[in-house]
Amino acid sequence: MRVEAKQEVEGTNKVMTGADLLIESLVAEGVDTIFGYPGGAVLPIYDAIYRSEAPFEHVLFRHEQGSIHAAEGYARVTGKPGVVLATSGPGATNLITGIADAMMDSLPLVVFTGQVARGVIGTDAFQESDILGITTPITKYNYQVKQIDDLPRIISEAFHIATTGRPGPVVVDIPKDISADLTTGDFDNHFDLPGYQPTEKPNPLQIVKLAEALGRAKRPVILAGAGVLFADAAEELKEFAERYDLPVATTLLGLGSYPGTGSQALGMAGMHGTYAANMAIYESDLLINIGARFDDRLTGNLEHFAIHAKVAHIDIDPAEIGKNIKTDIPVVADAKEALLALLSADITQPDITAWNEKIASNQQAFPLWYERSDQLLSPQWLLEQIYKETSGKAIVTTDVGQHQMWAAQFYAFDKPNRWVTSGGLGTMGFGFPAAVGAQLACPDDTVVAVVGDGGFQMTFQELAVVRERNLSVKVLIVNNEALGMVKQWQGSFYEGRYSESLFGFNPDFVKLADSFGVRGMQITKEADLPAALAEAFAYDGPVVIDCRVVKQTAVYPMIAPGKGIHEMIGVTK
Numbered sequence: 001m002r003v004e005a006k007q008e009v010e011g012t013n014k015v016m017t018g019a020d021l022l023i024e025s026l027v028a029e030g031v032d033t034i035f036g037y038p039g040g041a042v043l044p045i046y047d048a049i050y051r052s053e054a055p056f057e058h059v060l061f062r063h064e065q066g067s068i069h070a071a072e073g074y075a076r077v078t079g080k081p082g083v084v085l086a087t088s089g090p091g092a093t094n095l096i097t098g099i100a101d102a103m104m105d106s107l108p109l110v111v112f113t114g115q116v117a118r119g120v121i122g123t124d125a126f127q128e129s130d131i132l133g134i135t136t137p138i139t140k141y142n143y144q145v146k147q148i149d150d151l152p153r154i155i156s157e158a159f160h161i162a163t164t165g166r167p168g169p170v171v172v173d174i175p176k177d178i179s180a181d182l183t184t185g186d187f188d189n190h191f192d193l194p195g196y197q198p199t200e201k202p203n204p205l206q207i208v209k210l211a212e213a214l215g216r217a218k219r220p221v222i223l224a225g226a227g228v229l230f231a232d233a234a235e236e237l238k239e240f241a242e243r244y245d246l247p248v249a250t251t252l253l254g255l256g257s258y259p260g261t262g263s264q265a266l267g268m269a270g271m272h273g274t275y276a277a278n279m280a281i282y283e284s285d286l287l288i289n290i291g292a293r294f295d296d297r298l299t300g301n302l303e304h305f306a307i308h309a310k311v312a313h314i315d316i317d318p319a320e321i322g323k324n325i326k327t328d329i330p331v332v333a334d335a336k337e338a339l340l341a342l343l344s345a346d347i348t349q350p351d352i353t354a355w356n357e358k359i360a361s362n363q364q365a366f367p368l369w370y371e372r373s374d375q376l377l378s379p380q381w382l383l384e385q386i387y388k389e390t391s392g393k394a395i396v397t398t399d400v401g402q403h404q405m406w407a408a409q410f411y412a413f414d415k416p417n418r419w420v421t422s423g424g425l426g427t428m429g430f431g432f433p434a435a436v437g438a439q440l441a442c443p444d445d446t447v448v449a450v451v452g453d454g455g456f457q458m459t460f461q462e463l464a465v466v467r468e469r470n471l472s473v474k475v476l477i478v479n480n481e482a483l484g485m486v487k488q489w490q491g492s493f494y495e496g497r498y499s500e501s502l503f504g505f506n507p508d509f510v511k512l513a514d515s516f517g518v519r520g521m522q523i524t525k526e527a528d529l530p531a532a533l534a535e536a537f538a539y540d541g542p543v544v545i546d547c548r549v550v551k552q553t554a555v556y557p558m559i560a561p562g563k564g565i566h567e568m569i570g571v572t573k
């Protein structure tokens with residue numbers, strides 16, 4: 001993640017409130033959007049926003065959870081930190097899921113929470129909650145501001161920490177008296193963090209080891225993760241993979257780090273990955289992991305993961321190396337720096353023609369498949385049609401579950417940072433507000449929120465925001481009247497006991513959209529879909545399309561719990 005040079009706020013000697021100081025600091029950080037919701041403890045801050053002529057916009061969401069997922073969507077597509085503002089107590093606790101989500105997926109957020117006045121902290125004051133205690137395990141760092149003149153420095157540090165090294169969420173808790181009090185402005189935003197120095201440049205000896213291993217390899221494969229995207233290294237990855245003819249598998253969050261339709265692309269690996277990607281990892285003799293954290297959804301049973309391979313792992317966070325998988329060649333570095341070093345290293349072209357032929361034959365023999373329904377709407381076909389209608393160029397956000405996996409499988413991302421999904425925490429309710437944030441960040445892009453009927457019911461209140469601002473987000477509800485992934489697991493591993501996973505009632509999503517002044521459509525048959533999609537994407541405004549899909553369908557291939565990456569089920573019909 002590249003950080004732009006910041007302005008300095010120094011010694012202006014004006015009399016101003018702490019809240020004004022906060023606004024000045026945000027301007028100095030180049031903030032253009034604040035995702036927020038007001039309340040008692042942040043009234044001085046909202047008053048300062050009202051009075052301010054600062055060049056940023058505050059977007060009022062209808063629930064704090066919506067605001068923070070929107071900030072995550074914004075951060076994912078721009079690479080810039082998402083800035084969130086909420087009040088103390090319930091305002092702050094409503095942000096917890098989003099903070100945990102951002103922590104799991106390494107998204108840069110700076111989250112400002114109001115706090116009760118310093119004099120009453122610890123007295124169970126109205127709307128008091130110990131947000132520092134609550135967020136300590138789910139933030140990269142957190143602060144409570146104790147002195148008004150510390151504000152500029154703390155804010156500068158918060159932005160620096162959120163966006164450098166391995167990105168992550170930082171919370172800044174501001175007691176109400178600090179934002180209300182006056183200061184003369186005798187302050188500055190310089191900071192010094194000697195204990196926080198992320199390693200960006202790779203150790204040259206490790207690069208030599210990796211170069212030698214690659215020259216000798218017979219069955220190498222690259223595993224590309226989100227770290228490639230955070231490092232802005234997609235171009236370097238493409239050059240490296242194509243120069244040496246290396247096959248590239250991606251993680252769920254690494255989609256787009258190498259073009260999905262590129263010559264070396266194997267697609268996603270892992271629990272719902274392609275046969276070719278998973279077998280390439282299983283059979284490889286050199287696995288080059290660039291910016292992936294070997295999550296369990298990716299690896300399956302660790303005892304079977306890449307067991308024939310020498311493992312090289314490039315990651316900016318040393319704590320990730322060797323955490324899950326024994327690593328032979330550790331490279332602690334920014335992925336771009338490591339790839340640049342590899343591109344200028346002396347590497348013998350490996351002799352891998354036979355390996356690439358084997359991979360190509362796996363791709364041909366075992367492609368992704370699904371059963372196309374006679375007339376009804378197959379969800380996988382729906383995703384293929386969205387790809388076609390948007391020429392593969394949309395920003396796609398998803399919720400969590402079956403539709404998320406189908407989007408990952410059937411929408412090929414050729415460009416980085418167009419894919420916005422909740423990977424590590426698996427947060428239902430994420431997809432739609434994340435699309436709102438992405439659309440605010442990229443007003444000229446087509447933004448599609450692919451959501452389930454379950455997830456959409458958790459955060460659909462943000463339709464008010466898209467209506468208010470006429471944001472052109474297209475919401476596609478993959479509606480199977482069930483919690484599809486839960487149902488799939490109950491079907492496969494709990495003998496079909498569908499405990500509480502089937503909805504007895506769903507709202508009429510067309511009328512629901514209508515009640516927000518948003519255009520609603522419903523599709524029940526394949527034949528109606530292409531025209532409906534064309535109309536929806538041509539329409540200049542938000543649309544909700546309720547797509548009634550075939551109910552009995554599962555995500556395949558699948559690695560069952562406890563099984564190895566080579567033990568997929570549902571590889572063929």
Ligand code: FAD
Pocket residue numbers: 001104105106165166167224225226227228230231250251252253254268269270271272273290291292293294295297298314315316317320333334335336400401404405422423424425426427485
């Ligand atoms: P992250 O978790 O974001 O990790 C990124 C890594 O890059 C971190 O180790 C970080 O330290 C490092 N990094 C950050 N910045 C840099 C930098 N500048 N340079 C170098 N390194 C950097 N995932 C799959 O892959 N396959 C599946 O089949 C799958 N199925 C799923 C099913 C469901 C229903 C859900 C909800 C999730 C599923 N996931 C799957 C997602 C999975 O849980 C993880 O979120 C995902 O595998 C993590 O991908 P990642 O390691 O690339 O990204």
